[in-house]
Amino acid sequence: MAVHENPAVSLSQGIRMMFYVMALNETAFRNEEEVPDYVQQATPLFIGMLVLEFLLSWVKNGRAAIRVNDGITSLSAGVLSRLPGVLAKSVELSTYIYVWNNYRLLELPWDSPWTWWLTFLGVDFGYYWVHRLSHEVNIMWAAHQVHHSSEDYNLTTALRQSLTQQYASWLFYLPMALLVPPSVFAVHIQFNLLYQFWIHTELVSNLGPVELVMNTPSHHRVHHGENSYCIDKNYAGTLIIWDRIFGTFAPEREKVIYGLTHPINTFEVLWVQFQHYVHIWNTLWDTPGITNKLSVIFKGPGWGPGKPRLGLPEELPEITGKEVPHNPSIPVALQAYVMLQFLLMLGIYHEMFATKAILSQITLLLRIGYITLTLTCLGFLIDQRQGLPDAAIWESIRCLTFLAFHRFGYVKMVFASLTIPTEMLFLLCTVYWGSLSRQAVAKAKHH
Template sequence: MAAGAPATALPASQRLRALFYALQPSESSFRSLREVPSYVDQVVPLFIVFILLELVVSSIQRHKPSYRINDAISSLSAGILSQLPEAVCRGFELTGYVYIWENYRLCELPWDSSWTWYLTLLGVDFTYYWFHRLAHEVNILWATHQTHHSSEDYNLSTALRQSAVQKYISWVFYLPIALIIPPSVCAVHLQFNLLYQFWIHTEVIDNLGPLEWILNTPSHHRVHHGRNPYCIDKNYGGTLIIWDRIFGTFEAEKEKVIYGLTHPINTFEPFKVQLHHLTYIWSVFWATPGFSNKLSVIFKGPGWGPGKPRLGLPEEIPVITGKEVPFNPKLPVHLCVYAVIHFALIVTLYIDLFAAAATLSQVTVLLRIGYIILTLTSIGLLMDKRPEAARWETVRCTVFLALQKLGYIKTYPSLMFAYEVRHLFRSMEHAV
């Protein structure tokens, strides 16, 4: 989160408690922005641990896994894409905040005060509520946020299905806080607010009793991710649910929730997952007559059309029967294994990229980012069973061999890679 943050590893207990917003002000207050740890980077191993734990627990509870390989890889791919720009330009979203603080602050609250810490918790969460609500009610903002809702599953991997562009817009909403809150304190709470929302993306946890009145919980957030008519535009809170109760957007979990977009996109290809609604807005914008109507296409709700109210007509939301079947093309087992292996390898390259980014040349960083994007795209096309998947995979393998030969990539086990490529070429053309 903070550019120049120290690389010193946090104690394991702090990393675990950061996931649940359970750190004390005394251990998470910092004088300068440069001292703020990147909590998000340091809890990545815990994401993996909790995903595996959820997989085991849900399998015991339901007698079947709660994860589909294709959907989970699609979610994790979106998470990787959302973080890749950080390898080039870290902390961009706080630049405007720092400028406001340094030039226009109204007062200077003490960075080491518990009162400042708790006030920032409320301020960040209140601001998040309104950004999140507008991200559902303003079409152009929805285009950046819909990625997170595009999964038809609901598990901890869904929490990592993030937009690659949303944070480059959302930072504007936090600028008013910069009038009174030091940047170092805000940077901590922006991370805690994000991390808290990881563990609530699960069906393993049912009801948390009295905590349901104050905190955003898995039950509340399941409603938010639903496409049932009663779920639409409800429960926007990040850490606290009190804002929804105050502003009339709260809805308790009732009938079985069906997850995903009201109009599923039926793809795992990462660029379509990220950008499909932007392309939809573009086509509707040019097809809609009248300048004011064109502006409405951008700034009114996703369901708006000429003659409709700002947020569209509730009766136009598709009926949910409870028998909806998620998009799930069936791949042969060996191609599923192939996809998992190469996705795991690209994750190691992604982790290595951030671990070594400071020592790598800009060319190396950009080439590795390009290769990661190429790989995620190829795997997405494969999981879609698209006819062009074999051609993309051929290009990807060729690019990998060239980059490895030139010394830009050194992290793949070459023997395993070569074996898997040979195995793929034998079978892909018949399977896709």
């Protein structure tokens, strides 16, 4: 979102911004450059709330709410979706500023309560239609399906975001740019996103009268379900009133089964991001006629020649309630390794955002490349890509890349005291995975 360097929000502000209860005097800025990057500053709160959910679910249910494979994939998608923001403002904000600068009809006061509340409603209304069409237009669904690909429902699922969705969503907010200052928009587009984090949990049940107006965990659980009564329901961001008005509301009833109606059965983060684009491309070539080809792109994901725009509901797989999530067996030691490497990567990611204003473009690009490589390799490991030895080749390359980048200063750890221990760790990892790689190559030559 907005990318200006400024002081961090206080703990009180941080907690309140997660629930959209910041006051006007705390969030009024004359220029968009002054708007904090609230989403990036929320990273510690994301982690804290994830830990809290983990502990509470363990106490309540006697088990963790988060599987390592699914949770790491969701967190990886969240990191990946934020990487373009290192290099430039989001498409949503950049296009908004352009329209404001060149075509605005009226300039509402940036410090007015009326402007604040109008923008709150406008952003949420725009989000409803972005979200709804992301389910009803196949090319937009290709981006949004990332968020629905998890077969679990917990706070990590909230972070399973699309790398490409912003390249279509910007269109729906442009009418506001004719009168609402970019600084006000930049605040609310972030708060609307942050509010949706806490509703991704099974720990919060029905909230009584709040359910009538606000989007809640109960409402959003329905949205993530593949049960027949859940399909294409509850598109709300902050206010559930839009679904009630436009006829897309459904209350939570029987147990919700989460995920895509046609599961992708993988934890490889790049495939999670792009697999539906590949599906559209293949379907496009297999479908005869220009009109039909355009329909593949712009009608619903379930459309086919001779079918209605959104497909036939009776063709959806039947949900029995006995569905088992994709969950390949992973040794405990490998799970611990993946978690450790993800945390080390997260330190590099955080340090990059904190220092991006003083880093060269080549350094930023190399760090983005290393982070992407890390997320990809960890996905290979937890997905047991063609057996562990094949994934070992990529992991040995990644560890060697880290050693080279770290030695030449292209990646840095958050704490300087960890420099030598980290290099020793990666050296050992390079040797270990390299030995497995040689075994894989030798085995391939033997066969």
